[in-house]
Amino acid sequence: MSESTANHTFAFYLGCIAPNRYPGCESASIKGLKKLGIDLVPLKGASCCPAPGAFGSIDLNVFYAMAARNLVLAEQMKMDIALLCNGCYKSIWEVNHKLKHNQDLRDGVNEVLKEIDMEYKGTINVYHIAELLYNDKFVGVSKVKDSVVSPLTGARIAVHYGCHLTKPHKDREFEKEIMLNTEHPTWMEELVAALGATPVEYRNKMQCCGAGGGVRGYDIVHSLDITNEKLINLKEAKVDALTDICPFCQLQFDRGQIEIKEKFGVSYDLPVLHFAELLGLAQGMSPQDLGLDLHAISCEPFLQKVL
Amino acid sequence: MARTKGYPEALEKKLHDQRYYREDSSPDFTKRVEGISRTIAHMCFQCGTCTGSCPSAPRSTYRIRKFMRRAVLGLENEALTDPDLWLCTTCYSCTDRCPRDIAPTDVIMAMRNMAFTHDIVPVNFLKTVTAIYSSGHGVPNNDVNRAARERLGLTRDPPTTHMYPEYMPGIRKILDHYHLKANADRIIKEREG
Numbered sequence: 001m002s003e004s005t006a007n008h009t010f011a012f013y014l015g016c017i018a019p020n021r022y023p024g025c026e027s028a029s030i031k032g033l034k035k036l037g038i039d040l041v042p043l044k045g046a047s048c049c050p051a052p053g054a055f056g057s058i059d060l061n062v063f064y065a066m067a068a069r070n071l072v073l074a075e076q077m078k079m080d081i082a083l084l085c086n087g088c089y090k091s092i093w094e095v096n097h098k099l100k101h102n103q104d105l106r107d108g109v110n111e112v113l114k115e116i117d118m119e120y121k122g123t124i125n126v127y128h129i130a131e132l133l134y135n136d137k138f139v140g141v142s143k144v145k146d147s148v149v150s151p152l153t154g155a156r157i158a159v160h161y162g163c164h165l166t167k168p169h170k171d172r173e174f175e176k177e178i179m180l181n182t183e184h185p186t187w188m189e190e191l192v193a194a195l196g197a198t199p200v201e202y203r204n205k206m207q208c209c210g211a212g213g214g215v216r217g218y219d220i221v222h223s224l225d226i227t228n229e230k231l232i233n234l235k236e237a238k239v240d241a242l243t244d245i246c247p248f249c250q251l252q253f254d255r256g257q258i259e260i261k262e263k264f265g266v267s268y269d270l271p272v273l274h275f276a277e278l279l280g281l282a283q284g285m286s287p288q289d290l291g292l293d294l295h296a297i298s299c300e301p302f303l304q305k306v307l
Numbered sequence: 308m309a310r311t312k313g314y315p316e317a318l319e320k321k322l323h324d325q326r327y328y329r330e331d332s333s334p335d336f337t338k339r340v341e342g343i344s345r346t347i348a349h350m351c352f353q354c355g356t357c358t359g360s361c362p363s364a365p366r367s368t369y370r371i372r373k374f375m376r377r378a379v380l381g382l383e384n385e386a387l388t389d390p391d392l393w394l395c396t397t398c399y400s401c402t403d404r405c406p407r408d409i410a411p412t413d414v415i416m417a418m419r420n421m422a423f424t425h426d427i428v429p430v431n432f433l434k435t436v437t438a439i440y441s442s443g444h445g446v447p448n449n450d451v452n453r454a455a456r457e458r459l460g461l462t463r464d465p466p467t468t469h470m471y472p473e474y475m476p477g478i479r480k481i482l483d484h485y486h487l488k489a490n491a492d493r494i495i496k497e498r499e500g
Binding site: 014016017019020021023024026027042043044045046047048050051052053054055056057058059060061062065066069102112113115116118163164167168169170182206207208210211212213214215217218219222223225226229288289290291294 | 362393395396452461470
């Protein structure tokens with residue numbers, strides 16, 4: 001498929017871990033979505049979402065105000081937000097939703113924002129790029145498939161959905177109903193198959209990575225033990241790689257494997273790639289262009305299989 | 308509690324279990340938890356779906372159902388001083404599955420908020436605050452990453468507060484409005500000297 005002219009433009013909210021630890025996620029998102037008719041423009045001056053575990057635990061009012069500041073930056077650009085991290089989705093989407101529907105929260109936030117000459121108006125929407133890719137109103141699976149020039153044929157890839165994009169489903173408002181299935185979703189597997197790879201199911205797929213809620217910082221062994229359980233289940237399914245849609249989950253699975261080796265003496269050497277990185281590979285970007293060398297666990301065995 | 312409102316007097320008396328409150332229970336704890344969490348904690352009927360869904364439960368003594376009961380019984384001290392309060396990964400599986408449409412995860416978050424007002428908080432949470440106060444990011448950039456970004460055709464610093472530090476005073480104003488940085492510094496100093 002030839003490059004179509006961009007017909008959707010979003011303010012690209014980066015968060016912290018993607019731009020500062022896995023920049024390949026950022027560049028692959030911008031370049032990959034551009035090929036699919038979506039322009040991602042910088043959201044200047046954005047800060048941490050803020051981290052829902054850390055900030056939400058300490059003071060929810062600060063959490064609302066900080067997230068609202070990021071939302072106002074996009075409101076000023078008159079653009080909807082696109083983002084690539086489940087944690088950011090939890091903060092930015094959920095606070096936007098809460099402020100739109102609770103006047104008392106909105107008044108509280110605006111009282112603080114007034115001090116910095118800002119006002120939350122509730123004029124924009126927030127999307128995760130996985131949602132943009134899956135929803136044919138924006139892109140859709142078949143268009144993703146058409147953009148593939150280097151199919152990931154033969155690779156067995158498992159999906160880690162993470163928690164904060166779809167849970168709790170009762171509060172979410174996805175246009176695609178399948179995205180509200182949090183017990184056994186398969187929409188990400190459709191996207192993986194569109195890249196030419198073989199999606200693989202594994203035990204307890206929807207379990208948390210273990211990093212969230214401040215637990216990674218509070219009790220690293222407890223946190224890694226949760227990750228380890230997932231890795232055991234993934235190993236059982238004989239997968240070549242794990243794909244995620246959340247850089248924090250990615251950090252937990254990728255760097256976590258090094259920590260698990262140190263603390264538990266077990267190694268898995270399972271490559272972990274953000275779906276944007278997979279998309280980049282399938283669209284013909286080189287591993288160097290994607291910064292895959294920055295991953296703690298080498299992606300080489302997987303790359304040899306697909307390139 | 309308004310739970311027996313509207314019942315005949317005899318039934319109300321019967322339902323008003325004298326063991327419902329202990330000496331150390333504070334009746335308005337439930338209301339405060341519900342106010343912050345915006346969820347109907349008192350509707351919990353203790354089925355245990357939450358604990359059964361919890362990734363932290365199998366590897367610790369953390370029982371979300373127990374915290375739900377403490378919320379309903381007003382056991383403020385017991386809830387806020389239990390170190391297990393900080394083992395919730397906020398995966399929202401319990402909230403996703405709760406048959407009473409309660410959000411136990413948000414009850415935990417409310418209790419953590421209340422614990423913080425008593426200076427009960429693990430230091431790592433505060434360090435995220437101080438990182439954001441200084442750079443706007445919980446996980447800031449570094450030189451290895453700057454070089455990598457350049458190689459990938461990206462700006463050395465992302466177009467966030469990193470590239471536009473002129474946005475930092477606004478962020479600090481928000482955090483200072485809630486005295487968050489001052490409190491974080493004070494608690495970190497008390498713990499770590």
